[in-house]
Amino acid sequence: GGNEAEENRCAGRALATGNECITLSDREVIVHKPSSQTIDGIALFLHGAPGDARKVMNIFDAEMIADKYNLLALSPHGNKGTWGWLSNNNEANGNSDIDYLNQLLTKVTGDYGIISDKLYIFGYSAGGFMAYKLACVIPEKISAIVSLAGQFRGDLDICSTSTSVNIHHFHSEADQEVPFSGRTIGNILSVPDTIEHWRQKNGCDETFEAVAHEGVTQSSAGTTTEFYNNCVKTLALSKMNNVAHESSYLPEKLHDIYSDLLTE
Numbered sequence: 001g002g003n004e005a006e007e008n009r010c011a012g013r014a015l016a017t018g019n020e021c022i023t024l025s026d027r028e029v030i031v032h033k034p035s036s037q038t039i040d041g042i043a044l045f046l047h048g049a050p051g052d053a054r055k056v057m058n059i060f061d062a063e064m065i066a067d068k069y070n071l072l073a074l075s076p077h078g079n080k081g082t083w084g085w086l087s088n089n090n091e092a093n094g095n096s097d098i099d100y101l102n103q104l105l106t107k108v109t110g111d112y113g114i115i116s117d118k119l120y121i122f123g124y125s126a127g128g129f130m131a132y133k134l135a136c137v138i139p140e141k142i143s144a145i146v147s148l149a150g151q152f153r154g155d156l157d158i159c160s161t162s163t164s165v166n167i168h169h170f171h172s173e174a175d176q177e178v179p180f181s182g183r184t185i186g187n188i189l190s191v192p193d194t195i196e197h198w199r200q201k202n203g204c205d206e207t208f209e210a211v212a213h214e215g216v217t218q219s220s221a222g223t224t225t226e227f228y229n230n231c232v233k234t235l236a237l238s239k240m241n242n243v244a245h246e247s248s249y250l251p252e253k254l255h256d257i258y259s260d261l262l263t264e
Contacts, residue, residue: 011053011077018063022111024076024104030054032073033112034066041118041143042105045075046127048150049084053077059148060122061251069262071120072112076104078126087129088187089136089154097130098137105141120262121145125178125245128169129153132194139163144234144261146170148254149178149245151194153187164202164233168258169195170216170223170240177245195237202235204228216253217243225257234261 008014010021011028020031030053033039043065047056053075066073078084079097086097108114120143123131128150135145136159144166171191173180182190208226215222221241228235238257
């Protein structure tokens with residue numbers, strides 16, 4: 001009928017073939033199921049602000065990750081606020097997105113019969129801020145975080161958990177929107193301060209091994225990844241050479257760099 005176009009939209013964008021749309025608390029969530037009968041875990045994709053659920057799936061190629069690692073890909077729509085998510089550790093109401101995401105994870109685990117508690121979080125920009133918020137509040141539930149151009153927001157002393165988390169952070173010193181050195185507006189920490197906080201949590205040495213990788217955009221000259229030594233959980237910082245915040249990221253190049261986290 002005439003409503004067909006409406007039915008094939010989700011979280012404000014056209015719903016790609018093979019994807020499903022679910023609704024929880026008036027927010028739509030794009031879902032991609034892997035082809036196998038049993039699903040080994042969840043890959044959660046958190047969008048930027050302004051941004052949308054489909055865009056962050058494209059940046060990381062959510063379908064590829066879901067199919068390759070037998071994970072249910074979920075990309076929820078954030079709240080209506082300026083930041084897309086309540087990701088500042090100083091916010092009094094800052095746990096409502098945590099509560100929402102916990103409810104979503106519980107719902108899909110039951111609805112899709114997921115057999116393991118693996119949870120991989122992929123965040124871009126403001127979604128990266130939210131990934132770090134989750135690392136503070138539900139670290140024991142997280143298998144690993146991949147954050148692209150999004151660091152920690154708020155006061156680190158509020159992030160008092162001592163639980164370590166596998167983290168791979170991607171950032172470029174050329175980023176103008178979410179600067180490597182942080183920003184007062186929005187209470188965004190610098191990347192070095194963010195990494196240092198989790199270096200201590202993860203029990204890493206101050207030393208790291210630097211590994212050269214290819215660029216993650218067509219125009220980038222390359223990526224240098226600093227893998228910290230002797231960590232309880234992995235900590236890696238990939239410095240992307242000359243990559244603007246809004247870029248045509250190459251998901252397979254990103255994947256080549258962080259894929260060790262998904263196979264541990």
